[in-house]
Amino acid sequence: MGQLRLLLQVAFRNLFSSKINLLIGGIIFFGTLLVVVGGALMDSMDSAMSRSIIGSVAGHIQVYSDDSKDPLALYGSMSGEPDLAALDDFSQLRPFLEKHPNVKTVVPLGTSGAIVTSGNTVDLTLSNLRALYKKRDEAGETPELRESIDSVKGHVRQMVNLMADQTAKSEQELGGAQKDPAEVEALARARTDAFWDAFEEAPYSALELLENRIAPQIPDGDMLELRYAGTDLDAFQRTFDRMEIVDGQPVPTGQRGMLLSKFFYEEFLKMKSALRLDHIKQERDLNQKTIATDPDLQRWVKENQTQTREIIFQLDPVKTRKMVERLQKLLGSQEPALDKLLTQFFTTDDANFDTRYAQFYSELAPLLELYRLRMGDVLTITAFTRTGYMQSVNVKVYGTYQFKGLEKSAMAGALSLMDLMSFRDLYGYLTADKKAELAEIQKQSGVEALSRDEAEEALFGEASDNELVAEATSSDVDDQAAFIGDQGALTRENLLQRVYTQQEIEQGVALSAAVMLKDPELLEQTMVELRQAAKDAGLKLRVVSWQEAAGIIGQFVLLGKLVLYFAVFIIFVVALVIINNAMMMATMQRVREVGTMRAIGAQRSFILGMVLVETLVLGLVFGSAGSLVGSGIMALLNSAGIPAGNEALYFFFSGPRLFPTLSASNLVAAFVIVLGVSAISTLYPAFLATRVSPLQAMQTDE
């Protein structure tokens, strides 16, 4: 007792007596600080990201077919969509998985990517006009209809004029070489009064000219890459409770339909000018950037000033007039030209931005279509089937959704949701509907039995004459109706209305099953047990954790942790060497003291104890100081939150800010590491100290 107290006293008093100890203490202090703060940050990020991944699409466990060529990658992989074998019948898989006591829910999933064509403004306006003429042909003309037709016609004419003006301008600037003379001629013709005077006589041929010759000259028709997950939408909503509907409504139970990711809807379907305003606002408000200093913001302002066509094209003459009036009032200007007014309006700086932003949404936006797609519109999705055919499916977009806290995350917003039926169609599997359709073809074409390949080709084929599959724009529908016949059209119409039973939804192909657990702590164990169960049942299944299922993304935090631990390792190896050397020096400095103790009767074990206790005290004191400061920093960060800075980080932070927490395990880990390192680094010096001879006490060097 007395000895230990003495050792502690010696240790404490030696603590600040030498510079070497302070150096060692400093290293231990910063080492602990690093381990505490870094470890807590990593852990917080890890759990935030795991919440993001688990809570958005992955669940705790993903189960998919063992016949798959590639590993499952819910967020896509480097080489595109992974090649997965299908789970043939989800309705059999679900009860199998739910048998496990730790399984809470099972959701069928299939992720894939497709191209979505969104026509440009001209296309949309023209098809709108065509629809009006068609309505007139069917139902006869009413004064209201006439008014609508004239308004849209005026809009189209205005667009043509604008295009011609712009072409002339760019010709002046560029010397006008590349233009196809046929196109130039068509544009010139569409501008003449004669063309518009003759419009009513043959509206369809006039429309044709506009559609085929003029519209293609507008380059802003988009091919959008859309990633989607086909799923049991109700089960999905129940399971991933962070999911919330933002615009529109949920897809009615059992019906085909789609929920676009809000992120996708905003980023890719919103009017660019509005989107840029949103971006500027966000950067200013959230990240305290200024237009004056930030090049990105300046670029957006510039783009808004120059790229006003998207707005101008949208406006028919009436709306154009209104817009001009409003802008003149807002800007206090007499300028009559809309493009100049818009440019002036979008000339924003840090002083006027917030006002302009508010004005845009309150005054200008009501005159505009802010999104290229409205809730309730039918979206045509074109995808390559598993067998390589081009396949298109029309899906009604009911709404947009987001995951709470991940609103701004591109990663969480990467997936739009779709019903399983449409997904199966796109993926190229025979659904009951397809089978019925196939039977219809067989009946009509008089072929008794088609081979499966032929049938698939007929159903999913791209260039076949059997235009069974509805394609994008409504304008085409009438033409195809001739091929398909009334019945086919009816079928398609029915498909969008039809209500499927839960059994129909589940009896069929899915690519994977997301499994939510009751107790996430038992993840590993549950995985092992599910694997065993699958093996026992003769099911060829792969069972992977959310982390694996997330593909590259799942590796990110792992990578981050590795980097941290590697840094910690390096730091501590360096610390080890420094502490070791410092302790050697300290021991050498104390040779006479140690020798004296040995001479007056201290055993080697006492000397060893002395050095070790000193290191321990050093480690504990400076380690505690480090942990204390680290805890302080973490407390600060926890209350203030770390801003994600850019959207990519939202996913990893599970929200716009990470509120990191410090767990006891972080502190324990820090202490264990620090004490371990200091103990290891003193072993040799301590050994040397025990070898000091009592003869050293006799040195006379004072």
Place this chain on the structure above:
Amino acid sequence: MNPTASQSSIVSITNVTKDYTLGKVVVPALRGVDLEVHAGEFISIAGPSGSGKTTLLNLIGCVDTATGGVVRVAGQDTKQLTERQLTNLRLNTIGFIFQSFNLVQVLSVFQNVEFPLLLQRKLDKAQRRERVMQLLEQVGLASHAKHRPNELSGGQRQRVAVARALVTRPQLVLADEPTANLDSVTGQNIIDLMKELNQKEGTTFIFSTHDAKVMSHANAVVRLADGNFLDRISAAEASRAMAAGGH
């Protein structure tokens, strides 16, 4: 040597040699020394520089081992003892007073004196306290118990060292030139203190010195020359010899 003599001897040295090897050169520091020291003696070891005084004291103090011959301390042949046993022998039987005091700087005067008692683990806290204070009183530093060594003068430090050497009631105290770092008056005081303790407690003292005045307190002076035992003479003879030798 007759056995009774060797039994009453606290130190018995027989034909001891000590060679230091410096690289390939062998330096003989002691060339066959015999010495008997009896309990209660107050002996000074004298001799010119390099004659082997320190070497001899180190052998007696069990901090070094002889090359040849037998060193017996408190009846034990030090060659036969293990490192641990030697340490225990030093702890329980021998006290050390060093030329440069060798106090532990971070410990107080009290703690420095208490240190050997803590190593011994024989006394409880109260007993230790009593013993330490008793010695501090004897060396006249009771009022300085809480001071740190660097707050004391050289003479005071050496008194603390004397107290530390005696706190375990050792049979033998060794002091290699205990006054060399002190002025002559202070050195004189230390020797007086040692002599006093020698007489009161009966502790055997062996010390080396160059100083004739210091030597004069000794019961006997053992003279070494070039690693050889020269003679054992009285203090008076020694001071005469030194006066004659002009040294």
